[in-house]
Amino acid sequence: MSSFELLQPASLDEALQMLSAPGFAGRPASGSTALSLMRRAGILNVDSLVSLEGLRQSLAQIRLSPEGEAQIDGFVTLGEMEHHAGLLASHPVLARVFTTLANPRVRNVAMIGGYLSHGDPHMDLPPLLSALDARVTVRSLRGSRDIPVEQLYRGYYETALQADELIVGLVLPAQPTCASYKKITTRARHDWPTLGIAAAFEAAGSRLDRVRLFIGAATDRPTRLARTEALLAGQAWSAELGRRAADTAVSEAQLIPDSHGSTEYKQALLRAFLPDVFEEALQTAKPATRLA
Ligand SMILES: Cc1cc2nc3c(=O)[nH]c(=O)nc-3n(C[C@H](O)[C@H](O)[C@H](O)COP(=O)(O)OP(=O)(O)OC[C@H]3O[C@@H](n4cnc5c(N)ncnc54)[C@H](O)[C@@H]3O)c2cc1C
Structure with a gap:
Protein backbone atom coordinates (compact mmCIF):
# COMPACT_ATOMS: atom_id res chain seq x y z
CA MET A 1 0.00 0.00 0.00
CA SER A 2 1.41 3.42 -0.95
CA SER A 3 1.81 6.13 1.71
CA PHE A 4 -0.49 9.15 1.83
CA GLU A 5 -0.88 12.43 3.65
CA LEU A 6 -3.76 12.63 6.17
CA LEU A 7 -5.38 16.08 6.27
CA GLN A 8 -7.53 16.83 9.32
CA PRO A 9 -9.81 19.85 8.83
CA ALA A 10 -11.66 21.11 11.91
CA SER A 11 -14.58 22.67 10.03
CA LEU A 12 -16.70 22.04 6.94
CA ASP A 13 -15.34 25.19 5.23
CA GLU A 14 -11.78 24.03 5.79
CA ALA A 15 -12.59 20.58 4.37
CA LEU A 16 -14.27 22.08 1.30
CA GLN A 17 -11.29 24.37 0.70
CA MET A 18 -8.92 21.38 0.80
CA LEU A 19 -11.07 19.45 -1.70
CA SER A 20 -11.19 22.34 -4.13
CA ALA A 21 -7.51 23.35 -3.89
CA PRO A 22 -5.87 23.49 -7.37
CA GLY A 23 -4.25 20.15 -8.21
CA PHE A 24 -5.81 18.31 -5.24
CA ALA A 25 -5.95 14.61 -6.13
CA GLY A 26 -7.06 13.04 -2.84
CA ARG A 27 -10.37 11.78 -1.44
CA PRO A 28 -12.56 12.65 1.54
CA ALA A 29 -12.58 9.95 4.24
CA SER A 30 -15.52 9.34 6.59
CA GLY A 31 -15.34 5.97 8.42
CA SER A 32 -12.77 4.70 5.85
CA THR A 33 -14.34 1.22 5.91
CA ALA A 34 -14.66 1.17 2.11
CA LEU A 35 -11.60 3.34 1.41
CA SER A 36 -9.21 1.14 3.38
CA LEU A 37 -10.39 -2.02 1.59
CA MET A 38 -10.01 -0.35 -1.81
CA ARG A 39 -6.55 0.94 -0.91
CA ARG A 40 -5.46 -2.47 0.37
CA ALA A 41 -6.74 -4.11 -2.84
CA GLY A 42 -4.75 -1.57 -4.87
CA ILE A 43 -7.79 -0.19 -6.69
CA LEU A 44 -7.51 3.24 -5.09
CA ASN A 45 -4.20 5.08 -4.97
CA VAL A 46 -4.35 8.63 -3.68
CA ASP A 47 -1.66 10.86 -2.25
CA SER A 48 -3.91 12.42 0.40
CA LEU A 49 -7.07 11.75 2.40
CA VAL A 50 -9.20 14.49 3.98
CA SER A 51 -10.46 13.02 7.27
CA LEU A 52 -14.02 14.18 8.05
CA GLU A 53 -13.88 12.88 11.64
CA GLY A 54 -13.32 16.41 13.03
CA LEU A 55 -16.63 17.56 11.50
CA ARG A 56 -18.61 15.26 13.77
CA GLN A 57 -18.36 17.87 16.54
CA SER A 58 -20.74 20.16 14.67
CA LEU A 59 -22.43 17.96 12.04
CA ALA A 60 -23.56 14.72 13.65
CA GLN A 61 -27.13 15.39 14.73
CA ILE A 62 -30.46 13.74 13.91
CA ARG A 63 -33.46 16.10 13.93
CA LEU A 64 -37.11 15.04 13.67
CA SER A 65 -39.97 17.32 12.71
CA PRO A 66 -43.46 16.99 14.25
CA GLU A 67 -44.66 15.81 10.80
CA GLY A 68 -42.23 12.86 10.91
CA GLU A 69 -39.49 14.14 8.57
CA ALA A 70 -35.95 13.22 9.65
CA GLN A 71 -32.88 15.36 8.92
CA ILE A 72 -29.69 13.42 9.43
CA ASP A 73 -26.30 15.17 9.30
CA GLY A 74 -23.85 13.56 6.89
CA PHE A 75 -21.34 12.66 9.60
CA VAL A 76 -23.76 10.63 11.75
CA THR A 77 -22.62 6.99 11.90
CA LEU A 78 -24.86 4.13 10.78
CA GLY A 79 -24.65 2.87 14.39
CA GLU A 80 -26.01 6.18 15.73
CA MET A 81 -28.93 5.92 13.29
CA GLU A 82 -29.50 2.29 14.29
CA HIS A 83 -29.79 3.22 17.98
CA HIS A 84 -31.70 6.52 17.69
CA ALA A 85 -35.07 5.82 19.31
CA GLY A 86 -36.82 8.79 17.66
CA LEU A 87 -35.62 7.86 14.17
CA LEU A 88 -36.65 4.24 14.60
CA ALA A 89 -40.08 5.37 15.80
CA SER A 90 -40.58 7.72 12.83
CA HIS A 91 -39.03 5.29 10.30
CA PRO A 92 -39.46 1.78 11.73
CA VAL A 93 -38.46 0.17 8.43
CA LEU A 94 -34.84 1.23 9.15
CA ALA A 95 -34.64 -0.89 12.30
CA ARG A 96 -35.16 -4.05 10.27
CA VAL A 97 -32.44 -3.14 7.75
CA PHE A 98 -29.58 -2.26 10.08
CA THR A 99 -29.52 -5.66 11.80
CA THR A 100 -28.21 -7.32 8.64
CA LEU A 101 -26.20 -4.44 7.14
CA ALA A 102 -22.48 -5.32 7.39
CA ASN A 103 -21.57 -5.79 11.08
CA PRO A 104 -21.46 -3.65 14.26
CA ARG A 105 -17.77 -2.77 13.78
CA VAL A 106 -18.48 -1.32 10.33
CA ARG A 107 -21.75 0.36 11.38
CA ASN A 108 -20.07 2.01 14.38
CA VAL A 109 -17.62 3.97 12.22
CA ALA A 110 -19.18 4.24 8.75
CA MET A 111 -20.96 7.59 8.34
CA ILE A 112 -24.14 8.07 6.31
CA GLY A 113 -22.42 10.59 3.96
CA GLY A 114 -19.51 8.22 3.28
CA TYR A 115 -21.87 5.28 2.96
CA LEU A 116 -24.07 6.95 0.34
CA SER A 117 -21.06 8.29 -1.59
CA HIS A 118 -19.53 4.84 -2.00
CA GLY A 119 -21.79 3.82 -4.90
CA ASP A 120 -21.38 0.05 -4.60
CA PRO A 121 -24.56 -1.21 -6.33
CA HIS A 122 -24.91 -3.98 -3.73
CA MET A 123 -25.53 -1.58 -0.84
CA ASP A 124 -28.76 -2.10 1.12
CA LEU A 125 -29.91 1.42 1.95
CA PRO A 126 -29.96 3.12 -1.50
CA PRO A 127 -32.98 1.18 -2.87
CA LEU A 128 -34.85 1.66 0.42
CA LEU A 129 -34.01 5.37 0.68
CA SER A 130 -35.08 5.75 -2.97
CA ALA A 131 -38.42 4.09 -2.20
CA LEU A 132 -38.80 6.50 0.76
CA ASP A 133 -38.11 9.43 -1.63
CA ALA A 134 -35.13 10.59 0.44
CA ARG A 135 -32.64 13.19 -0.77
CA VAL A 136 -29.08 14.10 0.12
CA THR A 137 -27.76 17.61 0.67
CA VAL A 138 -24.44 18.23 -1.00
CA ARG A 139 -22.01 21.10 -0.32
CA SER A 140 -18.99 22.55 -2.10
CA LEU A 141 -17.40 25.99 -2.11
CA ARG A 142 -19.69 26.68 -5.07
CA GLY A 143 -22.82 26.26 -2.93
CA SER A 144 -25.36 23.68 -1.84
CA ARG A 145 -27.73 21.42 -3.76
CA ASP A 146 -30.13 18.59 -3.01
CA ILE A 147 -30.06 15.32 -4.99
CA PRO A 148 -32.84 12.72 -4.70
CA VAL A 149 -31.20 9.42 -3.70
CA GLU A 150 -32.83 7.79 -6.73
CA GLN A 151 -30.73 10.13 -8.94
CA LEU A 152 -27.49 9.88 -6.96
CA TYR A 153 -26.09 6.81 -8.71
CA ARG A 154 -24.90 6.66 -12.31
CA GLY A 155 -23.49 3.11 -12.43
CA TYR A 156 -20.89 0.90 -10.70
CA TYR A 157 -19.21 3.10 -8.07
CA GLU A 158 -20.27 6.17 -10.07
CA THR A 159 -22.28 8.92 -8.43
CA ALA A 160 -23.59 12.32 -9.46
CA LEU A 161 -21.13 13.95 -7.00
CA GLN A 162 -18.36 16.25 -8.23
CA ALA A 163 -14.85 15.74 -6.79
CA ASP A 164 -15.12 18.89 -4.63
CA GLU A 165 -18.56 18.02 -3.20
CA LEU A 166 -19.41 16.44 0.13
CA ILE A 167 -22.66 14.85 1.24
CA VAL A 168 -23.48 16.82 4.39
CA GLY A 169 -27.01 15.60 5.08
CA LEU A 170 -29.83 13.19 4.34
CA VAL A 171 -33.49 14.21 4.43
CA LEU A 172 -36.01 11.44 4.97
CA PRO A 173 -39.64 12.46 4.39
CA ALA A 174 -42.15 10.99 6.82
CA GLN A 175 -42.38 7.24 6.27
CA PRO A 176 -45.53 6.21 4.40
CA THR A 177 -47.94 3.86 6.13
C1 LIG B 1 -16.96 -6.16 5.83
C2 LIG B 1 -17.95 -5.20 5.21
C3 LIG B 1 -19.24 -5.64 4.95
C4 LIG B 1 -20.18 -4.76 4.39
N1 LIG B 1 -21.46 -5.19 4.16
C5 LIG B 1 -22.38 -4.32 3.69
C6 LIG B 1 -23.74 -4.72 3.52
O1 LIG B 1 -24.11 -5.87 3.76
N2 LIG B 1 -24.62 -3.80 3.05
C7 LIG B 1 -24.26 -2.52 2.76
O2 LIG B 1 -25.11 -1.74 2.36
N3 LIG B 1 -22.99 -2.11 2.92
C8 LIG B 1 -22.05 -2.98 3.38
N4 LIG B 1 -20.76 -2.57 3.55
C9 LIG B 1 -20.39 -1.25 3.04
C10 LIG B 1 -20.23 -0.31 4.14
O3 LIG B 1 -21.50 0.04 4.54
C11 LIG B 1 -19.42 0.84 3.57
O4 LIG B 1 -18.08 0.40 3.56
C12 LIG B 1 -19.52 2.07 4.43
O5 LIG B 1 -20.81 2.45 4.67
C13 LIG B 1 -18.78 3.24 3.84
O6 LIG B 1 -18.89 4.31 4.75
P1 LIG B 1 -17.58 5.05 5.28
O7 LIG B 1 -18.03 6.16 6.15
O8 LIG B 1 -16.63 4.09 5.90
O9 LIG B 1 -17.02 5.57 3.89
P2 LIG B 1 -15.51 5.78 3.44
O10 LIG B 1 -14.84 4.46 3.29
O11 LIG B 1 -14.83 6.77 4.31
O12 LIG B 1 -15.75 6.46 2.01
C14 LIG B 1 -16.42 5.78 0.97
C15 LIG B 1 -16.37 6.66 -0.30
O13 LIG B 1 -17.09 7.87 -0.12
C16 LIG B 1 -16.21 9.03 -0.22
N5 LIG B 1 -16.69 9.91 0.84
C17 LIG B 1 -16.58 9.70 2.18
N6 LIG B 1 -17.32 10.60 2.84
C18 LIG B 1 -17.89 11.40 1.92
C19 LIG B 1 -18.80 12.50 1.99
N7 LIG B 1 -19.32 12.95 3.15
N8 LIG B 1 -19.18 13.09 0.83
C20 LIG B 1 -18.71 12.66 -0.37
N9 LIG B 1 -17.86 11.62 -0.50
C21 LIG B 1 -17.48 10.98 0.64
C22 LIG B 1 -14.83 8.47 -0.06
O14 LIG B 1 -13.84 9.27 -0.72
C23 LIG B 1 -14.97 7.10 -0.70
O15 LIG B 1 -14.94 7.21 -2.10
C24 LIG B 1 -19.80 -3.42 4.07
C25 LIG B 1 -18.48 -3.01 4.31
C26 LIG B 1 -17.56 -3.87 4.88
C27 LIG B 1 -16.16 -3.37 5.15
Missing part, protein backbone atom coordinates in the same frame (compact mmCIF):
# COMPACT_ATOMS: atom_id res chain seq x y z
CA CYS A 178 -46.29 0.82 4.58
CA ALA A 179 -42.61 0.26 3.85
CA SER A 180 -40.42 -2.79 3.61
CA TYR A 181 -36.98 -3.88 2.40
CA LYS A 182 -36.04 -7.48 1.67
CA LYS A 183 -32.36 -8.38 1.59
CA ILE A 184 -31.81 -11.69 -0.17
CA THR A 185 -28.38 -13.23 0.34
CA THR A 186 -27.00 -16.51 -0.92
CA ARG A 187 -24.72 -17.02 2.09
CA ALA A 188 -24.96 -15.48 5.63
CA ARG A 189 -27.87 -13.14 6.50
CA HIS A 190 -25.56 -10.15 6.87
CA ASP A 191 -23.65 -10.82 3.62
CA TRP A 192 -23.88 -8.41 0.69
CA PRO A 193 -27.28 -8.92 -0.96
CA THR A 194 -27.75 -10.88 -4.18
CA LEU A 195 -30.95 -8.91 -4.63
CA GLY A 196 -32.56 -6.12 -2.60
CA ILE A 197 -36.24 -5.20 -2.99
CA ALA A 198 -37.73 -2.06 -1.41
CA ALA A 199 -41.33 -0.86 -1.48
CA ALA A 200 -43.12 2.07 0.13
CA PHE A 201 -46.79 2.94 -0.28
CA GLU A 202 -49.96 4.13 1.37
CA ALA A 203 -52.79 1.68 2.02
CA ALA A 204 -56.40 2.85 2.08
CA GLY A 205 -58.51 -0.13 3.05
CA SER A 206 -56.69 -2.83 1.12
CA ARG A 207 -55.95 -0.54 -1.85
CA LEU A 208 -52.37 0.40 -2.54
CA ASP A 209 -51.63 4.01 -3.33
CA ARG A 210 -48.51 6.05 -4.19
CA VAL A 211 -46.47 2.89 -4.69
CA ARG A 212 -42.68 3.31 -5.00
CA LEU A 213 -40.76 0.12 -5.83
CA PHE A 214 -36.98 -0.19 -6.27
CA ILE A 215 -34.54 -3.04 -6.60
CA GLY A 216 -30.80 -3.07 -5.93
CA ALA A 217 -27.75 -5.38 -6.05
CA ALA A 218 -28.90 -7.13 -9.24
CA THR A 219 -28.59 -3.89 -11.20
CA ASP A 220 -25.76 -1.36 -11.54
CA ARG A 221 -27.70 1.18 -9.45
CA PRO A 222 -31.00 1.32 -7.52
CA THR A 223 -33.61 0.80 -10.20
CA ARG A 224 -37.24 1.88 -10.14
CA LEU A 225 -39.82 -0.58 -11.47
CA ALA A 226 -42.35 1.91 -12.85
CA ARG A 227 -44.46 -0.57 -14.84
CA THR A 228 -44.93 -2.74 -11.77
CA GLU A 229 -45.81 0.32 -9.68
CA ALA A 230 -48.47 1.27 -12.26
CA LEU A 231 -49.93 -2.26 -12.19
CA LEU A 232 -50.27 -2.11 -8.39
CA ALA A 233 -51.53 1.47 -7.97
CA GLY A 234 -55.16 1.67 -6.89
CA GLN A 235 -55.52 -2.13 -6.71
CA ALA A 236 -56.64 -4.19 -3.71
CA TRP A 237 -53.81 -6.43 -2.51
CA SER A 238 -54.26 -10.17 -3.08
CA ALA A 239 -52.05 -13.19 -3.71
CA GLU A 240 -53.09 -13.09 -7.38
CA LEU A 241 -52.09 -9.40 -7.67
CA GLY A 242 -48.75 -10.29 -6.04
CA ARG A 243 -48.11 -12.98 -8.68
CA ARG A 244 -48.96 -10.58 -11.53
CA ALA A 245 -46.74 -7.89 -10.01
CA ALA A 246 -43.85 -10.37 -9.70
CA ASP A 247 -44.23 -11.42 -13.36
CA THR A 248 -44.29 -7.77 -14.47
CA ALA A 249 -41.23 -6.97 -12.35
CA VAL A 250 -39.28 -9.86 -13.89
CA SER A 251 -40.16 -8.76 -17.44
CA GLU A 252 -39.36 -5.11 -16.62
CA ALA A 253 -36.07 -5.41 -14.73
CA GLN A 254 -32.76 -5.79 -16.57
CA LEU A 255 -30.88 -7.96 -14.07
CA ILE A 256 -27.10 -8.31 -14.25
CA PRO A 257 -25.30 -11.58 -13.40
CA ASP A 258 -22.32 -11.49 -11.01
CA SER A 259 -20.52 -13.70 -8.48
CA HIS A 260 -23.75 -13.85 -6.42
CA GLY A 261 -25.77 -15.50 -9.19
CA SER A 262 -26.89 -15.64 -12.81
CA THR A 263 -29.59 -13.44 -14.33
CA GLU A 264 -32.01 -16.40 -14.31
CA TYR A 265 -31.31 -17.05 -10.62
CA LYS A 266 -31.94 -13.42 -9.72
CA GLN A 267 -35.13 -13.40 -11.79
CA ALA A 268 -36.32 -16.44 -9.84
CA LEU A 269 -35.53 -14.59 -6.58
CA LEU A 270 -37.42 -11.50 -7.73
CA ARG A 271 -40.45 -13.57 -8.72
CA ALA A 272 -40.42 -15.49 -5.43
CA PHE A 273 -39.77 -12.62 -3.02
CA LEU A 274 -41.52 -9.54 -4.44
CA PRO A 275 -44.94 -10.53 -3.00
CA ASP A 276 -43.31 -11.06 0.44
CA VAL A 277 -42.10 -7.45 0.44
CA PHE A 278 -45.68 -6.17 0.02
CA GLU A 279 -47.03 -8.68 2.55
CA GLU A 280 -44.47 -7.57 5.13
CA ALA A 281 -45.12 -3.88 4.44
CA LEU A 282 -48.85 -4.46 5.00
CA GLN A 283 -48.30 -6.53 8.13
CA THR A 284 -45.99 -3.92 9.66
CA ALA A 285 -48.13 -0.93 8.62
CA LYS A 286 -47.98 2.00 11.02
CA PRO A 287 -50.52 1.27 13.82
CA ALA A 288 -52.88 4.22 13.24
CA THR A 289 -53.68 3.01 9.74
CA ARG A 290 -53.08 -0.75 10.06
CA LEU A 291 -55.39 -2.68 7.72
CA ALA A 292 -58.36 -4.49 9.17
